[in-house]
Amino acid sequence: MSKDRILSNIRTNKPGSRPLPDIPDFVYPVPDLHAAFSQLAEANASRCITLTSPDEIKDFMQVQFPEAQQIASTYNGFTGNVDLSKIEDPSELKQVDVAIIPGQIGVAENAAIWVTEEACVHRVLPVITQHLILILSKNQLVGNLHEAYRKVKIDGTGYGVFIAGPSKTADIEQSLVIGAQGARSLTIIFIDPS
């Protein structure tokens, strides 16, 4: 009922046909995508580091997260100690200290990283974890969001998200606070053999 009413109202009231514009290839003006990405990431309170091999992640974890009890990794270069396939109720993941997840594409103009459901195993993992690490390689970077949306198939995954930093809020007197409901920190590890 509602549907017919809404559609017939729209048909009566809509304006004459207007064309759908083509979207031009906006070219991102900065040639060094990694430098631009890192700068924007810092502005979003993320941290970027570069390692030459996945083997170095272990040392990094020991230095940066020495007290982490539960580490969930979906990145095949690092094994965590949480078996995600055994978790039925995603709220059990609230104990996770650090989650390591591979990103698919990084966007230089805003330091956002495309993460898919398949990479998360549980959709809630990148937000429920206390600290998030996303793995990327320099050759996965694109300039702007238009390029990213050309590469990403948004319905290729049941849930996909651009993550651009740690969870934050400015709802109290516009003071920036990092660590609202989601992860308290975001580290982006570029794995690039030098």
Add this chain to the structure above:
Amino acid sequence: MQHANKAAAFIENETKTDWHNTSIWRARQKRDLAAHGIPEWEQLRELASQVKDNVLSHLDKYLLQFEEAATKNGVHVHWAATAEDHNRIVLEILRQNNLSKVVKSKSMLTEECHLNPFLEANGVEVIDTDLGERIIQLRNEPPSHIVAPAIHLKKEEIGELFHEKLGTKKGATDPNYLTEAARQHLRSAFMESHAGLTGVNFAVAETGGVVIVTNEGNSDMGVHLNKVQIHCMGIEKIIPRAQDLGIFVRLLARSAIGQAISIFTSHYHRPKAGGEMHYVIVDNGRSEHLGREDFRNGLKCIRCGACMNTCPVYRRSGGHSYGYTIPGPIGSILTPGRDLKQYSDLPFASTLCGSCSDVCPVKIDIHDQLYKWRQIIAEEGHLNQSKRWSMRIAAKVLSNPKAYRFFGKLARWGLRIMPRAIVYNPWNEWGKEREMPQAPKQSFKDWYQQNHPSS
């Protein structure tokens, strides 16, 4: 005079008014910095406006395309002609699943439909999970800004509220401490809730998915931790292609708070394993607004709040003075279509400076529409008495050169010789909080004739 009266109450606290003004202006300044960083910014605005033109002219087709794609994705699609339909549908979904506790991320649509009081009256507990929205929910207040719902509150007020409701330390006002307390409180709400409900920023016709942006991650927490997820959207949220997201997502957060992108830009397409996913597509007066040729552009709005941040009247009168869910310039052009009489003062809550139109990311002709609503409100007889009579007299005087010269002379003479008490009488609206201009001895015409006697 509702807006004027409420604004008068708001500005009584001068320090707080100044603080409100400058703190919101900061968002406008950040928006400028972000916009100037993008060489193609103006082109993006134009494209966004054109895409929305196309959407409005084919809205029926796109909605059906969206429904078909979503259904294929395993999403249940519901249509609601009115706010009541919307509320009833949401309640039915919850009842069918025996759910009585909902976490909600920011949604102006559900505010518009007054979903929270409806659900609560039907035994459903609703917890708003955006920090700003949770604050105003605990205060039992409507939002005062669409992006920052608690922007009207000082941290001392929030500290006091949290002390009372969440048990934080008495007198604590540190935003870090208060946010941490809210984090713990909301995280347990996410774990205990039964359903996750969200608004929608963009609904993509070609893929049948919805896109929601947050900085806090609360939408994803609520949606992913619950079996049932419900996304409520106005019919105008449709965009045709996934590619169009590039335009709108680039514009949205930059226009809102000068951020390159929101922290989480979530794309929901299919239910999680074992989960259930619903869209409620709401009209509630929008299809009627589509038929108003001069005003339909208002439906292009992507709810960034830039027009509020830039508006000299909004910044100094506060969002609550408008008396509607969407305050500020955009609210003032949407509300008269809902109830011309009730909201007849809102198009006058503007200086017509045009700054709102200049910053609008989808190029809505906001100040032109404010002006056009004024004409309609006058024609339909909804002007208040003082405006009606002053306009009537002004029209007579301004259309008669002799009368214009006579009254000009009278006013100049009167302003010079009359005592303050008479000039600043209670009927002199202009003289409230303002000095009248200094009256020159002669008019420009007199001066010109005196100095150019030959012409």
